[in-house]
Amino acid sequence: MSTTRRSNLLTLGMLALLIYFLLPLFWLVVASTKSTADLFSTFGLWFSSDVSLLHNIGKTFTYDGGVYSRWMLNTIIYSLVSAGGAALLSALGGYGFAKYKFRGNNSLFALVLGSIMVPTTALAIPTYLLFSKVGLVNTPWAIILPSLVSPFGLYLMRIYAQDAVSDSIIEAARIDGAGEFRIFFRVALRSLMPGLVTVLLFTLVATWNNYFLPLIMLNDPALYPITVGLASWSSQSVGGSGSTGDLLALVVTGSLLSVIPLIAAFLLLQRYWQSGLTAGGVKE
Amino acid sequence: MSISPGLPGVRRRRVNHANSGYLFVAPFLLIFVTLLILPLAYAAYLSFFREQLIGGTVFAGLDNYTRALGDERLISGVVRVAKFFVVQVPVMLAVALLAALAIDSGLLRFAKVIRLGIFVPYAVPAVVATLMWGYLYGRDFGPFAQLAEKLGGTGPDFLGSGLILGSIGNIVTWEFTGYNMIILYAALRTVPTELYEAAAVDGAGALRIAWNIKLPALRPALLLCLIFSVIGSFQLFAEPNLLQRLSPNAIDSAYTPNLYAYTLAFTGQEVNYAAAVSFLLGLVIIVASSAVLFLTSRRSRR
Numbered sequence: 288m289s290t291t292r293r294s295n296l297l298t299l300g301m302l303a304l305l306i307y308f309l310l311p312l313f314w315l316v317v318a319s320t321k322s323t324a325d326l327f328s329t330f331g332l333w334f335s336s337d338v339s340l341l342h343n344i345g346k347t348f349t350y351d352g353g354v355y356s357r358w359m360l361n362t363i364i365y366s367l368v369s370a371g372g373a374a375l376l377s378a379l380g381g382y383g384f385a386k387y388k389f390r391g392n393n394s395l396f397a398l399v400l401g402s403i404m405v406p407t408t409a410l411a412i413p414t415y416l417l418f419s420k421v422g423l424v425n426t427p428w429a430i431i432l433p434s435l436v437s438p439f440g441l442y443l444m445r446i447y448a449q450d451a452v453s454d455s456i457i458e459a460a461r462i463d464g465a466g467e468f469r470i471f472f473r474v475a476l477r478s479l480m481p482g483l484v485t486v487l488l489f490t491l492v493a494t495w496n497n498y499f500l501p502l503i504m505l506n507d508p509a510l511y512p513i514t515v516g517l518a519s520w521s522s523q524s525v526g527g528s529g530s531t532g533d534l535l536a537l538v539v540t541g542s543l544l545s546v547i548p549l550i551a552a553f554l555l556l557q558r559y560w561q562s563g564l565t566a567g568g569v570k571e
Numbered sequence: 572m573s574i575s576p577g578l579p580g581v582r583r584r585r586v587n588h589a590n591s592g593y594l595f596v597a598p599f600l601l602i603f604v605t606l607l608i609l610p611l612a613y614a615a616y617l618s619f620f621r622e623q624l625i626g627g628t629v630f631a632g633l634d635n636y637t638r639a640l641g642d643e644r645l646i647s648g649v650v651r652v653a654k655f656f657v658v659q660v661p662v663m664l665a666v667a668l669l670a671a672l673a674i675d676s677g678l679l680r681f682a683k684v685i686r687l688g689i690f691v692p693y694a695v696p697a698v699v700a701t702l703m704w705g706y707l708y709g710r711d712f713g714p715f716a717q718l719a720e721k722l723g724g725t726g727p728d729f730l731g732s733g734l735i736l737g738s739i740g741n742i743v744t745w746e747f748t749g750y751n752m753i754i755l756y757a758a759l760r761t762v763p764t765e766l767y768e769a770a771a772v773d774g775a776g777a778l779r780i781a782w783n784i785k786l787p788a789l790r791p792a793l794l795l796c797l798i799f800s801v802i803g804s805f806q807l808f809a810e811p812n813l814l815q816r817l818s819p820n821a822i823d824s825a826y827t828p829n830l831y832a833y834t835l836a837f838t839g840q841e842v843n844y845a846a847a848v849s850f851l852l853g854l855v856i857i858v859a860s861s862a863v864l865f866l867t868s869r870r871s872r873r
Contacts, residue, residue, distance in 0.1 A: 294678040301673055302681070304666070305688045308745065311703050312691065314714065318706070331707075331714035380599030387592025395596065402607055404798070404860045408806045408829050409849040410607065412836050413614035416846075436606050441599060467591040496696035498809040499829075503837065514698040521702055522816050539706070542699040549694040554687065564757035 312546075319343055319543045323536045343540040350537055357509055358516035359545070362495055365427060365512055369434035370491035377437055377486050378479055381444025382471060386457065396445065403438045408499050415503050429504035430512070434494045440486040447482030447563070448475070484556055485563030495549055513545045611853075618847035628843070635847035644825035645848060649805075649855060651736065652827050656804035656859075659740040664796055666744070667751035668789070672781050674752075675759040686756065690749035697746060697809040704742045705730075705817050730814065732821035739810050747803070751796045758792035759785060794867055798860050805856045808833070828852045 314331055320340040321329065329335040347355050384396050414433055418424045423432070452475045460470045476483075498514045505511055508519070517538060524534035553560070621631035639645055670689055674682050692700065708729035710716045719726035729738045762785065770780050808829040815822040824838070825831040828848065836845035 293680050295680075297673055297676070297678050298680045301670065301679055301685050304670065305685050308689050308692055308749065311700075311707060311745065312695070314707060315703055327712045330717055331712055376599045376602060380596045383592045383595025383599075387589050387595065389589045389592040392592065395600070399599075399603060402603070404802065404857045405607065405611065406802055406806045406853055406856050408808055409614070409832075409853040409856075410610045412832060412842075412845055412849050413610040413617065414606065415836075416617070416842065417610055417613055432602075433606050435602050438603070438607075461588070467588070467594070471595070492694060496698070498696070498698050498812075499833075503833070514696050517702065518698055518813060521813070538702060542702055546695045546699055550691055553690070553694050557687070561753075561757065564753065565760045 315539065315543050315546075319536075319540045321536065321539075323533050326535060326539070339536070340540075343536050344544070346533075347537045347540045347544065350534075354508060355513075355516065355537075355541055355544075358511050358513045361427070361510060362512040362514075362545075363548075365430045365434070365501075366491050366494040369431050369494040370487050372431070372435045373437040373440055373490040374483050374487040376435060377440035377444045378448075378476070378483050379471070380441050381446075381482075382448045382452070382475055382479065384441070384445045385448035386452065386454070386475075399438050399441055403442070407433075411500055411503055418504065425505055425507055425510065427510065430494070430497070430501050433500060434490065434497070437486065437490055440490060443486055443563075444479070444482055448479060451478040451482065481559050481563035483563075484559035488552065488556060488560050491552070492549060513541070517541050517545065614846045614850050617843050618850050620843050622841070622843060631843070635844050636851065638844065639847050639851055645828060645831055645851075648825050648828045648831050649852075652805050652807055655736060655740060655807065656801065659743055660797070660800040660804060662740075663744045663748050664751060664793065664800070667748045667796070668755055668793070670748070670752045671755035671759060671789075672785060674756055675785070676777050676781065678777060686752075690753050692746050692748075693750040693753075695746065697742075698813060700742055700746050701810045701813040704738070704745070705814060708738055709817065730818035730821065732818075735814070735818055735821040739807070739814065742810050743803070743807075747800075751800075754796055755789055755792050758789055762788045790867075794864070797863050797867070801859045801863060802856055805829075805852065805859065828855075 310332075317332060317334055318326060320338045320343070321335050322337065322339045322342075325335040325337060325339070384392060410433070415424065415429075418429050423429050456474060457470055460474050465473070495512075496514065497512070498518070501512050501515045502518075505515065508516070511519070520534050520541065521538045524538055618635050619631060619633075620628050621634060622628050670685075673679055674686050679685060695703075707713050707715065710726070710728075713726070713729075715729070716726040727734060729735070766784050767780055770784060775783070806829050807827045811822050811826045811830055812833075815824075815826070824834040829852065832845045832848045832852065835841045835848060839845075
């Protein structure tokens with residue numbers, strides 16, 4: 288089976304593909320090192336002689352009373368709380384559906400599974416109207432609560448729990464007198480970890496990258512996540528000139544800074560989420 | 572005193588275990604009902620009413636729906652995203668599939684770097700991806716325009732009404748090919764390697780193995796990707812919403828159904844009609860997804 292013959296042609300083709308996916312990010316890095324004037328006057332895909340990266344980063348964090356740091360903090364809080372909550376709810380629920388044959392198990396699960404097809408953006412407008420009735424609009428909860436629902440996370444965790452947690456271990460723990468929740472947190476959760484990290488990361492991305500929901504739910508710039516904040520900067524930089532012209536460099540640098548944490552999380556946690564996907568994501 | 576399994580007391584407890592399942596699924600279901608079922612029901616409810624200048628909100632029956640079905644702006648938006656789906660999704664899934672197969676084939680150098688590199692755009696928010704590509708497309712300091720200028724011409728107008736849908740398609744492809752590739756690649760890892768070995772013993776080459784063993788094994792995963800792509804295409808919002816500022820002539824407020832619903836609800840204050848439009852859009856997505864499921868399952872049964 289050791290046909291370790293490598294194909295150079297295939298490798299070259301794939302490297303070309305890789306360039307397509309990385310070139311825009313390379314452009315972003317290059318552009319972040321430029322002043323607004325250099326953005327227009329120098330070639331986009333190479334550095335200019337004058338490196339303003341640190342200056343740009345400083346400006347990004349201090350512009351308008353440091354509102355960018357506020358957005359960054361908001362994004363981190365919204366996504367961590369949403370992802371942690373969604374992953375825990377999915378793990379509990381997925382384990383419950385996988386390991387307990389209660390009445391209505393199959394039909395309830397089918398209901399959740401079917402809801403994967405319900406578009407989240409079609410829910411956003413009625414959710415906005417409901418939230419405005421109970422005073423949740425323009426609060427962090429308006430972003431966090433809808434992000435806690437993850438039908439796909441539940442689906443993934445159920446499949447994952449089915450295989451990863453063996454019934455005999457649960458049975459053995461019961462004979463030792465452990466309660467059901469104690470079994471879950473002390474025994475099952477460890478085996479569920481890769482699946483849990485997978486759901487956590489993918490919900491984290493979904494919330495971190497969310498634009499539609501915060502756009503309609505929030506109107507106080509102090510509550511904005513980075514996506515809505517950057518979009519508002521960008522529209523100011525398109526519209527105006529003079530004093531707002533400098534915003535362009537800040538939009539570019541702010542964009543770069545906003546993608547670093549997620550990329551780092553994916554790279555650092557790849558062992559977990561890749562095994563989580565392999566084991567759970569793709570069976571029927 | 573130890574209790575051995577099989578005593579009546581233990582048996583009785585085992586029967587109750589099944590019901591503990593309710594406690595595990597209850598938190599999820601609570602959130603699910605309040606934040607998914609309830610808004611959905613509310614949207615359905617709202618869609619049957621109409622706001623009038625005189626007399627306030629009145630019951631309107633199916634008026635909002637008949638209006639929507641005859642609304643050319645909505646229909647052209649739905650047709651546009653359907654066109655988008657038909658072109659963009661096959662391209663994206665084909666590239667993702669080829670990449671997954673290539674990486675899994677063991678024939679690549681730097682397979683891990685390539686895999687992670689293609690996946691990285693998934694971690695980039697749609698807002699950032701769109702801003703970035705918007706600058707790249709642009710005439711002011713986009714590198715394509717700069718290169719074309721150096722060669723003495725003008726680059727294609729990526730943001731003009733002729734190319735804009737393709738330009739959006741490119742952004743979406745850039746964002747999600749890696750995600751689909753990872754799902755397909757993960758599915759490939761679950762195929763038992765004995766199958767490959769047996770095929771290799773029978774003299775099958777890498778291409779044959781890919782076609783006859785790997786591709787059939789990928790069906791469920793491909794289906795998953797396809798369903799997610801239906802949902803994604805029909806909900807298109809962030810990309811056109813942000814590009815609108817760069818090319819206001821090519822993208823109007825009803826460019827996609829979602830953009831239209833947003834405009835109706837928040838600019839036009841037509842909440843009830845917007846609810847009907849959102850609800851219809853949800854139906855269109857469910858019908859399209861079911862059609863995809865139906866078509867693919869029918870083909871496999873033959």
